[in-house]
Each structure stands twice: as structure tokens, then as C-alpha cells.
Amino acid sequence: MVAMPFPSDQEILAGLLVLLRISMIMSFIPVLSHQAIPPPIKIGLIITVTAVVLPVVLHTIPPVPANPVLYAILAVQELMIAGMLSLLAQLIFTSVQFAGQIMSYQVGMAIANVFDPSTQAQGAVTGTFASVLAMMLWLATNTHLIFLQAMMDSFTLMPPGQPWSFAGWEQLSHATSLMFSLAIRLVAPVMILIFFVYVALGLVARAVPQIQVFFISFPLTIGLGFIVFAASFPAFIHLVQHSFIGLGHELPMFLHKMSGT
Numbered sequence: 343m344v345a346m347p348f349p350s351d352q353e354i355l356a357g358l359l360v361l362l363r364i365s366m367i368m369s370f371i372p373v374l375s376h377q378a379i380p381p382p383i384k385i386g387l388i389i390t391v392t393a394v395v396l397p398v399v400l401h402t403i404p405p406v407p408a409n410p411v412l413y414a415i416l417a418v419q420e421l422m423i424a425g426m427l428s429l430l431a432q433l434i435f436t437s438v439q440f441a442g443q444i445m446s447y448q449v450g451m452a453i454a455n456v457f458d459p460s461t462q463a464q465g466a467v468t469g470t471f472a473s474v475l476a477m478m479l480w481l482a483t484n485t486h487l488i489f490l491q492a493m494m495d496s497f498t499l500m501p502p503g504q505p506w507s508f509a510g511w512e513q514l515s516h517a518t519s520l521m522f523s524l525a526i527r528l529v530a531p532v533m534i535l536i537f538f539v540y541v542a543l544g545l546v547a548r549a550v551p552q553i554q555v556f557f558i559s560f561p562l563t564i565g566l567g568f569i570v571f572a573a574s575f576p577a578f579i580h581l582v583q584h585s586f587i588g589l590g591h592e593l594p595m596f597l598h599k600m601s602g603t
Contacts, residue, residue: 355406366424399497441528442469449567492593499597510600531574
């Protein structure tokens, strides 16, 4: 019977850094980070992915210092890299949820909130619906597989101890700014319609003061808002799907800029 070779100290230290990056990413990427997924399943996925990825990327990791202080710095660096990669994906979901919040306020449903388990807070009904739709599109477009591929590439492009470049921070800041423009584009049809509805109601209230505009505005804005949202549903799906496809190009570009290559 052939005994399995015991891993060296370098392999153990490098394996812990790999486990730290993978566990951080798997804990914060969309869908897997949802509170509805039981923790044992998340832990099992982290262990399984680490067991598959570690033998492939172990040879790309440079020697890891055994000094506790330097190793702690590398651990913090791994957490930050994983957090930034996860943030690029979460920004799209934040845009979708923000668009749902804007729509809720525009049509007059700001009070109609439900508990959102993904954020552990009260959220608009439309925002929760848009978030669930984004999760379905995330899986339908296989973006989770693209993200896993980018996670594996990160160990080649950004191994532990790799110096960072400021160009990566600029791209992260640019992606954050695009979050607001994406949210406005998603909810633009509803915002434009509600604007003209409020203008028309203002003119009616001015011309016929006897009409109680306040009471008729709520069913009118809610009904028209949902009709326009349903009509613009294909465009909504196209924008979110296009953002997920673009994420497959942004992640490698971000890693290249962070590594300075």
C-alpha cells in the first residue's frame, strides 16, 4: 500500500490562502450568498471547489512567507481581492434592486415593503421581484460559470503577494458609477410615463379643482406603472442579460489592470 505524501509547510500555507480567497468569493457572489441557501450547502460547495481548484493553481503560487505578520498581510490581501471580485458582480444586482426601489417610489408604493432575505432588511416589492429575476438570469446565462473561471484565473494573474496597480481601482470606481446609470436605464420607461401622468394630473387639478386628484392618482399611477413595466419587460431582461455578459469581459480586465499587465 502506497502512502500518500504529506503536504509540505509551503503547500499548507498556500492552500490556506487559496481556501481563504475561494471561501470569501463563494460567500459573497450573487445567488450563493443568498440567505435562503443553508450554511452546510455553502460550506460543502466551498470545500468541493477548493479541492478541485487547489491542485490546479498550487504551482502558480509563489513561495509564501512563514512570518506571521507577513502571512497576515497576505491573508488580508486575499480577502480584499475576493471582495472586489464579488463587488463587481453584486453591483449589477444592486442596480436592479435600486431600479425596483425607484419604480416603487414613482408609482406610489413606497409603503408596500416586504422582508428581503438577501439584505436582511425591508425592501420594495418591485425591488425584490427584480432581484429574483436577476438571479434567474444569472443562472440562465451561465454567469456563475464565468465567475468561477475568473476566480481560477485570479490565482494566475493575481497570486498571493502580487503588487497591486492603481488602474484596477479606477475600473472598480468606474463600475460603481455605472451602477446608477444602469438603474436609471432599467426604470426609465416607468419614470417617463409617471412624469407625464403627474403633469396631466396637475393640469386637471388646476382646471377642475373639484376633482380629488390625490385619491385618483394612486390607482392610476400604480396601474399604468405596472402596465408599462410589463411592456418594457423584454428591454429590462436584455439590459440585465447584457450586463451579465459584459461581466465576463470586465473580470479578466480588472485582474489584468490590478496586476499591472
